[in-house]
Amino acid sequence: MAIAAALVIVPLGVLFFLSGLVVNLFQAICFVLVRPLSKNKYRRINRVVAELLWLELVWLIDWWAGVQIKLFTDSETFRLMGTEHALVIANHRSDIDWLVGWVLAQRSGCLGSTLAVMKKSSKFLPVIGWSMWFSEYLFLERSWAKDESTLKSGLQRLRDFPQAFWLALFVEGTRFTQAKLLAAQEYAASTGLPVPRNVLIPRTKGFVSAVSHMRSFVPAIYDVTVAIPKSSLPPTMLRLFKGQPSVVHVHLKRHLMKELPETDDAVAQWCKDVFVAKDKLLDKHIAENTFGVQEQNTGRPLKSLVVVMSWVCLLIFGALKFFQWTSLLSSWKGIAFSAIGLAIVTVLMQILIQFSQSERSTPAKVAPARPKNGGDQ
Known part of the structure; x- marks a missing residue:
């Protein structure tokens, strides 16, 4: 981490981790004392408490x-956002797609009850991973036998x-990179599937x-389809x-759950067809630098x-x-203790930034090639 960047990142890190530990403490207390008595009351309280941490990351963007x-999106979908349960499927284009989702959820009034299916290692991230665990995020190991x-x-x-x-x-199972796209294209060509240009092949189980x-x-x-305009650098946690x-x-299209097919194979094919359409939509965006539908004003709350x-x-x-009570900065030991604390925050921020980078994400295991019209990958 460059010194100039550290001068900005470390104070933000101190703010995030200290406030986050306070939030985690409240979540833990409610988990132990409230949840055994009323799960729904715990969820309502946790929604408010978790937002006090997650809104810091929304502030970071806004x-x-x-x-x-x-x-x-269309006006009817925009009106319904935040008023109904929804399963959200999106292409995993940038390092902060999850954070983009948080921003839209906050605009829709449901940030505190936003959930995600994530890899198991995410829940061990200090502060943010712990808050997700208390908020009932689903953590998987990328092994279907276990998951x-x-x-x-x-x-x-x-x-x-x-x-x-x-x-x-x-459902792509990993974040998009050119190397992963090439692997997906080779797999598609060998199995007779449509060859993607802008997305990976969904893993539908x-x-x-x-x-x-x-x-x-x-x-x-x-x-949900996420795209970065040609004139803009892709956002990362470091940036x-x-x-x-x-x-x-962000393009958002609402599908009624009741209109999906009934059989598992047909549902899997529906998902694949959605990503074929998503790939074409991204082709259109690349050519025109827009999705060509109505833009909704989400504001900046x-x-x-x-x-x-x-x-x-x-x-x-x-x-x-605290410093007045402990006189921590009046001795070399106190100064050394404070310096160690800042060093720990610096390391934790570095871990958070590296964890979010798509180049460091672990690709989902690629199934062996199957004949055309074979079963699900």
């Missing part, structure tokens, strides 16, 4: 880096979720399971922390700014009182 997220029962039980727990939630599922278990209580699937702006285009300013004031006041 007010620090000034990233513009432009939403393209099938985990996914099934996690989805069944959502049946009585008290607020409208979004469950994000990245998890999607089929999700539809099977959620069909009765989730009314809609949100088909966000540096305050570098970017533009992200003040809520995240208010939350961050409140955390700053609270933590500065707490730090001053």
Whole structure:
């Protein structure tokens, strides 16, 4: 991490990790004391508490880096966003797709009840991974033999979720890179599938399971397509922390769950067809630099700014009182202790940034080639 970048990132890291530990503590207390008595009351409380942390990352996009997220969808879908349960499937284009989803969820009023299916290692990330675990995110090992029962039980727990939630599922199984695209193209050519140009081939087992278990209580699937305009650099966590702006285009199409086919094979094929259409839509975006449908005004709410300013004031006041009470900075030992604390924050921020990078993401295992019209990959 360059020194100039560290001078910006470390103070933000101190803010994020200190406030995050406070949030995690409240989540843990509620998990132990409230959840055994009322799961739904715990969920309602956790929604508010988790937002106090997650809004800091929304602030990072909205007010620090000034990233513009432009939403393209019809007015009826825009009206329904945040008022209903939804299964969200999206291409995994950038390092911060999950954060783009958080921004749209915050605009729709359901940030605290936003969920995702993520790799198991994510829950061990300090602060943010812990907050996701308390918020009932689903963590998988990318081994269907182990993940099938985990996914099934996690989805069944959502049946009585008290607020409208979004469950994000990245069916490509990994983030998009050119190397992974080449592997997907080789696989498609060898099996007679449509050869993708802008997406990876969806791995449909998890999607089929999700539809099977959620069909009765989730009314809609949100088909999300993320694209970066030619004139904009792709956003990354490092660029966000540096305050570098970017533009992200998001196309959202709503499908009624009841209109999906009944059989597992047909549902799997539906998912594949959606990604073929998504690939063509991205071709159109590359050619025209827009999705060509109505852009909705999502605004830039003040809520995240208010939350961050409140955390700053609270933590500065707490730090001053702490240093005054302990006289920590009046001795070499105290100064050394403080320096070690800053070094730990620096390392944790580096881990968070590297963890988000698509080049470092682990690709899902590629199934062996099968004859054309064979079973699911």
